[in-house]
Amino acid sequence: xxxxxxxxxxxxxxxxxxxxxxxxxxxxxxxxxxxxxxxxxxxxxxxxxxxxxxxxxxxxxxxxxxxxxxxxxxxxxxxxxxxxxxxxxxxxxxxxxxxxxxxxxxxxxxxxxxxxxxxxxxxxxxxxxxxxxxxx
Numbered sequence: 001x002x003x004x005x006x007x008x009x010x011x012x013x014x015x016x017x018x019x020x021x022x023x024x025x026x027x028x029x030x031x032x033x034x035x036x037x038x039x040x041x042x043x044x045x046x047x048x049x050x051x052x053x054x055x056x057x058x059x060x061x062x063x064x065x066x067x068x069x070x071x072x073x074x075x076x077x078x079x080x081x082x083x084x085x086x087x088x089x090x091x092x093x094x095x096x097x098x099x100x101x102x103x104x105x106x107x108x109x110x111x112x113x114x115x116x117x118x119x120x121x122x123x124x125x126x127x128x129x130x131x132x133x134x135x136x
Contacts, residue, residue: 015056015064019071026053026069033057033067045091047071048084056092 020026030044041064042056054068 013063015066017054017066017068020067020069023053023069026055026067029067030055040095042092043095045088045093047092048086048089049082
């Protein structure tokens with residue numbers, strides 16, 4: 001939605017990331033999520049920016065819960081902002097979304113144009129058009 005005043009997510013929680021200690025933990029959590037009947041949001045994939053292997057499930061309250069493993073560790077003394085062309089090198093494909101789901105997301109985004117969004121300046125850092133968190 002870059003450059004458009006349309007934002008289907010607004011400032012509510014979009015997703016929460018939990019880091020697993022091992023790849024086995026990610027696999028077991030994936031199996032458990034299926035056993036408990038949670039909706040999957042995005043399939044297993046690897047992010048472009050941090051190389052984290054992860055999947056996204058949807059919580060009963062509607063936000064996404066990402067379980068990930070093995071992201072690169074950033075050295076803040078040498079880190080440089082970088083722009084990425086997508087959120088994933090592979091995977092992270094929508095699971096079970098129909099065209100009607102996509103139309104509903106667009107409808108919610110269009111409705112957001114009529115609502116002002118109040119921000120808290122102390123919590124809103126300066127915008128940086130050269131960086132993209134790649135889904136983090």
